[in-house]
Amino acid sequence: MKLKIVNLEGLYLEDEVDAIVVKTTNGELTILNKHLPLIANCTIDILKVIKNQSETLYALAGGVLFVDENETKIITMAIESQKEINFERALKAKERAEIRLKDSQSDIKRAEIALKKAINRLSLK
Amino acid sequence: MALSMQQSKNRIKSIQSTKKITRAMELVATSKLKRAKDIYFKMTPFEKELQNLMNTVITNLDHTKNIYFNKNQNTQKKLYIIVNSSLGLCGGYDANIYRFIEKKIDKQKDDLIVLGLKGIHYFLNKGYSIISKYEELPQFNIKEKLTQNIAQFIQSQFENQTYEAIYMVYSKYINSLTFEPSIVTLLPLETTFQKVKMNKALLIEPNKEEVFKELIPFYLNMEIKKYLFEAMLSEQASRRTAMENATDNAEELENQLLLAYNKARQAMITQEISEISGSADALK
Numbered sequence: 123m124k125l126k127i128v129n130l131e132g133l134y135l136e137d138e139v140d141a142i143v144v145k146t147t148n149g150e151l152t153i154l155n156k157h158l159p160l161i162a163n164c165t166i167d168i169l170k171v172i173k174n175q176s177e178t179l180y181a182l183a184g185g186v187l188f189v190d191e192n193e194t195k196i197i198t199m200a201i202e203s204q205k206e207i208n209f210e211r212a213l214k215a216k217e218r219a220e221i222r223l224k225d226s227q228s229d230i231k232r233a234e235i236a237l238k239k240a241i242n243r244l245s246l247k
Numbered sequence: 248m249a250l251s252m253q254q255s256k257n258r259i260k261s262i263q264s265t266k267k268i269t270r271a272m273e274l275v276a277t278s279k280l281k282r283a284k285d286i287y288f289k290m291t292p293f294e295k296e297l298q299n300l301m302n303t304v305i306t307n308l309d310h311t312k313n314i315y316f317n318k319n320q321n322t323q324k325k326l327y328i329i330v331n332s333s334l335g336l337c338g339g340y341d342a343n344i345y346r347f348i349e350k351k352i353d354k355q356k357d358d359l360i361v362l363g364l365k366g367i368h369y370f371l372n373k374g375y376s377i378i379s380k381y382e383e384l385p386q387f388n389i390k391e392k393l394t395q396n397i398a399q400f401i402q403s404q405f406e407n408q409t410y411e412a413i414y415m416v417y418s419k420y421i422n423s424l425t426f427e428p429s430i431v432t433l434l435p436l437e438t439t440f441q442k443v444k445m446n447k448a449l450l451i452e453p454n455k456e457e458v459f460k461e462l463i464p465f466y467l468n469m470e471i472k473k474y475l476f477e478a479m480l481s482e483q484a485s486r487r488t489a490m491e492n493a494t495d496n497a498e499e500l501e502n503q504l505l506l507a508y509n510k511a512r513q514a515m516i517t518q519e520i521s522e523i524s525g526s527a528d529a530l531k
Binding site for chain 2: 128133162163191195199
């Protein structure tokens with residue numbers, strides 16, 4: 123199955139893979155070869171890419187999953203592999219978001235999303 | 248009246264230093280233009296995929312009743328997002344935008360969001376109602392949060408039916424020498440999208456409305472980012488051309504002044520010689 127991940131900086135990944143495991147708003151989905159055409163919203167979670175029985179993990183910051191007849195696409199604002207994550211920065215972002223959550227003046231929804239993203243990144247440590 | 252030797256010498260000096268500055272700015276703009284171009288074209292695959300996805304979702308959606316596809320009937324207020332430059336010396340870049348847009352805006356009703364210091368000064372002076380302004384344009388950073396904020400803002404405004412429609416005004420980049428002021432409609436969304444045909448039934452989870460709702464901020468953010476970067480690309484191209492012309496003009500002026508200086512110098516020498524030979528004659 124052909125997997126294509128695009129982010130704002132262009133094509134992030136294009137590879138022939140066996141399966142991907144992705145969390146959507148409806149729950150966890152495993153996409154195998156020849157899946158039905160599907161569009162689904164991804165949540166902020168870990169994306170698992172399986173190729174030759176080895177798993178690669180990515181931190182996915184939301185996005186849309188688009189399974190076409192011959193290729194699977196993930197369109198996202200931000201994605202990082204385990205190696206690319208700056209854990210120090212993620213930790214700081216988590217602390218910042220937590221402070222913002224306690225402050226009733228700030229935008230709670232945005233702080234929540236920031237916290238989710240940070241925790242998601244840190245979970246790959 | 249011809250310039251004296253001292254006068255032309257001074258002017259040559261001042262023109263030479265101006266030329267140095269414009270030459271330097273031309274080089275800076277050239278390198279920035281290259282960077283802007285890189286980033287702008289990097290975004291293309293993302294944009295293409297997202298557009299394709301949007302088309303697929305919209306094909307499956309009844310867009311006649313959807314609020315995002317229809318102008319708000321309750322108001323005639325429009326919102327314009329205008330991109331100008333923060334720095335000067337870029338030729339007619341800003342002036343072209345002013346000229347282009349001023350006829351379209353209704354001063355009494357419409358609101359503006361202005362990006363770039365030059366535009367803010369201009370529209371404030373003229374008494375337009377600016378609801379938010381960004382003095383600094385973002386550096387060429389693709390992960391810029393600014394566009395996301397604007398996208399969120401306009402989406403909520405449109406949902407609250409504050410505006411009939413929301414437009415973006417920017418300089419369209421045609422090539423490094425040509426760019427023209429353009430206007431695009433951000434909201435309501437275009438209904439003239441390309442229809443996508445699927446061979447098999449398409450599954451949309453949880454449902455198409457939800458997916459579409461998630462897609463909109465994504466899409467708006469990308470659109471605004473695209474046009475903003477395109478405007479910034481045009482700005483650098485415009486600055487480069489302007490500075491190139493300025494350097495050329497300085498060179499031409501320098502040559503003219505040098506000629507005047509040499510003429511004055513020659514005239515003085517001739518005069519001195521004739522004075523000397525005249526006095527030598529008188530001594531005989």
